[in-house]
Amino acid sequence: MKEFHWKDAVPLIESLIVKAGEGNVPVEVGSVPTELQCIGIGTDAAVFVHSASSRYAFKVYAEGLEKKRINEERAYQKLSGSSYYPIFYGSGERFIVISFESGIHLYDCLITGTYISPEVIEQVDKAVEEARLAGLNPRDIHLKNIILQGRTIKLIDVSEYVKPGNDERWEHLKEGYRLYYPLIASKKVSPKFLDFVKEQYEKQKLAGFSAKRFGRLLLPFVKKKEPES
Ligand SMILES: Nc1ncnc2c1ncn2[C@@H]1O[C@H](COP(=O)(O)OP(=O)(O)O)[C@@H](O)[C@H]1O
Ligand SMILES: [Mg+2]
The missing domain is CATH 3.30.200.20 (Phosphorylase Kinase; domain 1)
Incomplete structure (x- = not known):
């Protein structure tokens, strides 16, 4: 055939x-x-x-x-x-x-409680660096555009890489990961909560975003991590 x-x-x-x-x-x-x-x-x-x-x-x-x-x-x-x-x-x-890239994007990792290791973040940084070396301007890097494939990652959705400017999405995500991921690591996060986070992010972004301020707003919604038994 x-x-x-x-x-x-x-x-x-x-x-x-x-x-x-x-x-x-x-x-x-x-x-x-x-x-x-x-x-x-x-x-x-x-x-x-x-x-x-x-x-x-x-x-x-x-x-x-x-x-x-x-x-x-x-x-x-x-x-x-x-x-x-x-x-x-x-x-x-x-x-x-x-x-076709198998695996799940980081948004689904949060929903399913799939652990996102610091190596994932390092690899996205490397991917960003490689795109810069190729003469591009990586942008629009958010949870649904990062696919986790076992121990490695793929970035998708690169249509904005030819545009100028920095939307700082990846910097904000990284800061959020460093400050707050330990509170939710390997725990299932509800899609409703993620929608709320996204909505609040879009609002705060316009007025000069601060991950610390953003976190203080969200912390009351995140239950303290249960101690390991
Ligand atoms: N090469 C691919 N392999 C597997 N899934 C993909 C691939 N490209 C896109 N997807 C899935 O389709 C969704 C939408 O694709 P994307 O390129 O991000 O579109 P848009 O530019 O409209 O955001 C992604 O979030 C991802 O879940
Ligand atoms: Mg996309």
Whole structure:
């Protein structure tokens, strides 16, 4: 039998309807053919895997976001020498094809109580450094864009790396990890609480963010860690 090539999936990928909502909300996806599985939803795109091969992930951008596709493709081309990013295989007008990366992102690590070690943080720092060396400006690094794969990590969602400026998300996350992760390490955090944290972060970011002040606001909601028995 002929081996599956990502180009075989193009007609199905092009039949997908993906729409962006108002503001920073997840995209909406129309009906999905049985051969495809939606494995992730972001605010710009939805990501699919074809049943014939788990090697490829198809990131399909919402209508009108072709610029994001162009930016992301440019960034992936520059990142081809780094093992911290997916492999870029090709693209069409509304989608890119990259390697499917197994594992769970750090947001799901918090929800499932999967331990996030200091080595994870160090590796993200290395990935950021490699992107800088490749002439990019790493941005938009948040919990859902970091995939934990056993002892290593992959960074995804690089469309903003070609833009100037620093959104400081990664610096804030690191500071939060250093100050407060010991209180919740390996414990399950409720999605409701994480939504609350995100909402508060978006508010405080506008007025000059301080991880310490932010933590003081959230601490009353975090129960003290039970002593080890
Ligand atoms: N290469 C990949 N392998 C596995 N899962 C992926 C991959 N790319 C994206 N995802 C999943 O899809 C979600 C949305 O993709 P992302 O590139 O972050 O879209 P957006 O630019 O809209 O934020 C991610 O949070 C992740 O769960
Ligand atoms: Mg994303």
